[in-house]
Amino acid sequence: MWYQNLSEWIFGFAFYYPLFMAYLWMVGALYYYISKERKEPLYDDPPVLTEYPFVSVLVPCFNEGANAYETVGALLELNYPNYDIILINDGSTDDTAAIIDDIAAKHVNVKAVQLTSNQGKAMALTVGTMMSSSEYLVCIDGDAVLDPNCITWMMRHFLSGPRVGAVTGNPRIRNRSTLLGKLQVGEFSAVIGLIKRAQRVYGRVFTVSGVVAAFRKSALHQVGYWSTNMVTEDIDISWKMQTHYYDVRYEPNALCWILMPETLKGLWKQRVRWAQGGAEVLFKFIDVFSDVKKRRMWPIYTELVVSIFWAYLMCVIFILWALGKFVDLPTYLQVTSIVPGWNGTLLAVTCLLQFAVSLFIDSRYEPKIRRYYYWMIWYPMLFWMLSVATTVVGLPTAFFKDRNKRATWTSPDRGIHQKERML
Template sequence: MIDRLIAFLVLCIALGAPFGLTLVLTSSVLLNFVFFYPLFMSGIWMAGGLYFWYHWERHWAWRPHRPPQFPGQPLITVIIPCYNEADHGEETILAALGQDYPNIEVIAINDGSTDGTAALFDKLTAEHPRLRVIHLAHNQGKAMALRMGAMAACSDYLVCIDGDALLDRDAVSYLAAPLIHNPGVGAVTGNPRIRTRSTLIGRIQVGEFSSIIGLIKRTQRVYGQLFTVSGVVTAFRRQALAQVDYWSLDMITEDIDITWKLQRENWAVFYEPRALCWILMPETLHGLWKQRLRWAQGGAEVFLKNLLTIWSWRHRRLWPLLLEYCLSIAWAFAFALSIVLWLLGHAVALPPNIQVSILMPPSFTGMVLAMVCLMQFAVSILIDRRYEPTLARSLYWIIWYPFAYWIINLFTTLCSFPKVMLRIRRQRARWSSPDRGIKELS
């Protein structure tokens, strides 16, 4: 309970600035924080993304397409944890086996699937000698499946992907290169690209992964630490995993947790945008809500877990991540408070300094937010067009970006953070089949 009490105090401090100033001054301070915090973060992400592009990516664009070459061609293991992947498992495994890098093995873990996954994997094992399959009798969760795959691997370099992800032909080479060339690197996260685009929700996520998630990872890499690797495609050094005792079994998002565990032990985590991986994403509101709620809950769990352990000077590079997370939580609760004050103002007479008369931003503020949103997407097109030439076609759908990202983040934070704070003990995290979209991009 001590860690929860301290987490509550930290949250109060984070909320105290906008809330306290609101009570002392006017409600305009609260609304300014609500409206201008996304604007400020967009500026940070654009600046960080452009610096990453200028410092690294622009040089890659001038060179012929040659994936990295490694002396001696060390063995690289691709680990694929699967649960009920009879529909997508075969194409995922074949894409992993079809890498241009020659010295590769693939380990698929069937985590107690209840469909035809086991029979499919056994058939593929008989046809492909570089494929090994581990069958678990019961659903143990993705973290346990990854542990089993890592312990069974013969390589020191492990590329972990989801059971519905399609690796680009050179993805393994790009992911393994920083691990092989830099002994201080513990993990390298790749560049997921969306292939489900039959609905508005799917198309919005195409822009989101470029103009938000891609820029965030570039920016965080510029100042040295990542909040999370992409659980769908990341390479790990097995020595680093062993040092931090592999993936935690009780965290709902094992990718966020393993990122912080590695960085607490001073392992570097890189972002490699050339390591493309085509993924399926939810295309319904229900599926998107479940996914984002799980992400928000996982972030809250990692925040609570690490709050008492990162205050030594050796962990100072993690402090900006914690500050950014606290501000995002403060923004969600500030937005909620402004809604409450607006509703109360219609029922009772509130003091003028805390009365919220309008929730929508003024026309000028709204225009600035819209322009910054379009600028952010333009920057993402500049950076990501070499990986996805048709990205500009999603420009029309980016008008829905504030709703798709900030509003969903608002409600998932409000639902998940109190749940994590009030939970007495964590249980084993197990998975279920997610929403995989309706129609794939050919």
């Protein structure tokens, strides 16, 4: 009977899916790098634009008192001739309100907007958009440090055509004093950056980076701005843009230095939110297959569905293995060991190859980034298990959530704050 080979099917898919995706991402990213990226000047030598339209930099803030001066200080030093800065305090409970008022009082191109209660990042961004007089917006988090040439690199895409609705930048980790911090340096290169390059080759980008992204205001208006009930507004706005046939592009030269969690508790909360956000767009945009005009969204939707299925399948494997220690299971359901054999070794080698490719590409932006390669041996053990667990938790959380409830935010774990850019 077919079910007697069930364990072979389970293990086969669990093994071949991540193997296939890793090589798909590597091939796609290398094609992107060879055909586009390597031909361009380095990030500190931005292109000369035909014009420099006015740009508003939106900075939604929630309890960012410790970071506001540093973030705005970097914005005031941008190598772009025509911009202003709008700081939106979203009902912070610390001294954020007083700090951004102080900054705005000292700089004529800085505006401070005060929301009396926590409305969520999506609402803060929408309010900032309404306050701006620009057609172009650059949105960053309140703890991010923008590279001086970031806006110029992003604006070249908008000037290339009216259907460019958004441009996502290249976030770089700056707190790297712990093992979790070092692993995320490789993750943002090998997983996030590599995947965005590959997705640009085969059609659509899964999401802009919420920490650094630029938007065309008229496109935002057409799609209805950011959704206030979605836990990850960046994923949602990316799908809204692309299902309305706007192009979302990736600009690796648009660097932004960010803080990330360096505790397991903070990392868990962040990744559950990411997993829930992915599942929410899964339910919201299920109708993409009913319209052939949206066919370019089909690959990333399918990729999302299969990745969630894979996570649950891995969970089933662990459960069967644990049950087998106490219950006499049928032969076709027995999992004798979860210790990697030859296939696990091949996956590990592939994972290290993926990191090698991505760190080689990203060495354009961080010449010393390849030294973090030696830490990546720990990535599959920790982050693959974390990905499985957060996906299993995130899907039912998204399914049973109150869709009329506004998604507000809490202060995240930003790790150990190091002010130096670790180049």
